[in-house]
Amino acid sequence: MADDRLIVALDVSTMDAVKEIVLSLGDSVSFYKVGMELFYAEGAKTIRFLQEQNKQIFLDLKLHDIPNTVAHGVSSLTRLGASLITLHGQGGPVMMKAAVEAARESGETLGVERPKLLAITALTSFDDESWTAIGGQLPISDQVIRLAKLAKDCGMDGVVCSALEAKMIREACGDDFLIVTPGIRPSFATTDDQKRVATPGSALQDGASRLVIGRPITQAENPREAVRLIIEEMEKVSK
Secondary structure, three states: OOOOOEEEEOOOOOHHHHHHHHHHHHHHOOEEEEEHHHHHHHOOHHHHHHHHOOOEEEEEEEEOOOHHHHHHHHHHHHOOOOOEEEEEHHHOHHHHHHHHHHHHHHHHHHOOOOOEEEEEOOOOOOOHHHHHHOOOOOOHHHHHHHHHHHHHHOOOOEEEOOHHHHHHHHHHHOOOOEEEEOOEOOOOOOOOOOOOOEOHHHHHHOOOOEEEEOHHHHOOOOHHHHHHHHHHHHOOOOO
């Protein structure tokens, strides 16, 4: 059975690749991430296909622009029916509030459940050296907590962050705040280009709501078995 705390990342660029992954994993996975690579290549038909397969969708496009532009973008994306949509927390409070209002209004107008909005805090590819190189004044973890609190104050539903900051965010923002964590690497997988990583069990134990896992599943010799092993580890942590 699928565990909807697991989101499989469709980091591919063609519908053929999407169909191969989704159909091969079948009912073992109920939630998929569609990011820039796939959405820019294939567009809304990726969303329609996943909906036809009765899957939930995490649309990870990381919107970041002036408030009016982001608000209109959220309105357009709400029509697609994704469950989760991301935007950069560093876009600031006016942008985030505009996005929240746009999602609410669009959902009401369309008569659908609005998407939940997640703020990107700091990308999991950052380590201390690369963070300093772009002018980061606060330690990464301090900046992540600051943005998480700001996102909550603006009405956002949650954040995307490293599992290493999940515990602090859970303590700062409460039990109802969504914490979605990429950079998850089960014990059988390599870390690839992710710097701040954690295992599925430890991430959930520290307060993560949902885990995004891509290559350890999609590039595994037996993807369905990889999912089984990951869910087995996840289920050791109570929901």
